[in-house]
Amino acid sequence: MARTIRRSAIAATMLGAALVLAGCSVANPITTQMAYAPSDGIRVEVADGVVVENLMVLTESKGGEGHVVGAVVNRSKENALVTLILGEGGGGVPVRVPAGGTADLLADGVTVASVGVAPGAVLPSTVGAEGAGQVSVDVPVLDGTIPPYDEVLGQA
Known part of the structure; x- marks a missing residue:
């Protein structure tokens, strides 16, 4: 018992x-x-179902050309037009992404003619989507010392 x-x-x-x-x-x-940026770049939600993933700029020096790394992912059922304004006073780079599609910014050759900050700093930028407004973000700027970024800048 x-x-x-x-x-x-x-x-x-x-x-x-x-x-x-x-x-x-x-x-x-x-x-x-929870959604987060698992890499060196940042994650920006620009519209319902439209996200910029792993956004960063690679450059060798301040004032040098910058290669934009990241992807625009469109999980919505509508085509999306996302505009990237990288740096203060920079021109907008339009990125069209079909419904359910992804645009690879590096593979598409998106560049910044002259990066206004040195590697290790952040580049004040704006990311927007048609009909959804704009978001101000600080985009990390890296150099080619970390693999695989050395291959992008030709330092491998």
Whole structure:
């Protein structure tokens, strides 16, 4: 009889502990389900279903040409027109992305004629989508010292 009571007490304690621990996930969001930039670039949500992923600029020096790395991902059912204004006073670079498609900025040859900051700094920029407004962002500027960026700048 004492053995049955002891087992019941242990089972009740374990059930209580399980309920308490399960309650933690109710009050705290699951971090791994949150969108984030897992690489060196930044992530910018510009419209419903339209996101710029891993946006960064690679250059050898301040004032040098910059190669834009990243992708515009369109998960919506409509074609999207995203405009990148990289640097203050820079001209806008239009990027068209079909519904459900992706545009690779590096493969498409998107460049900045003269990067206004040195590698290691951030480039004040604006990213916008047609009909959705604009977002001001600080785009990281890197050099070719980190693989595979050395291949992009021809320093490999």
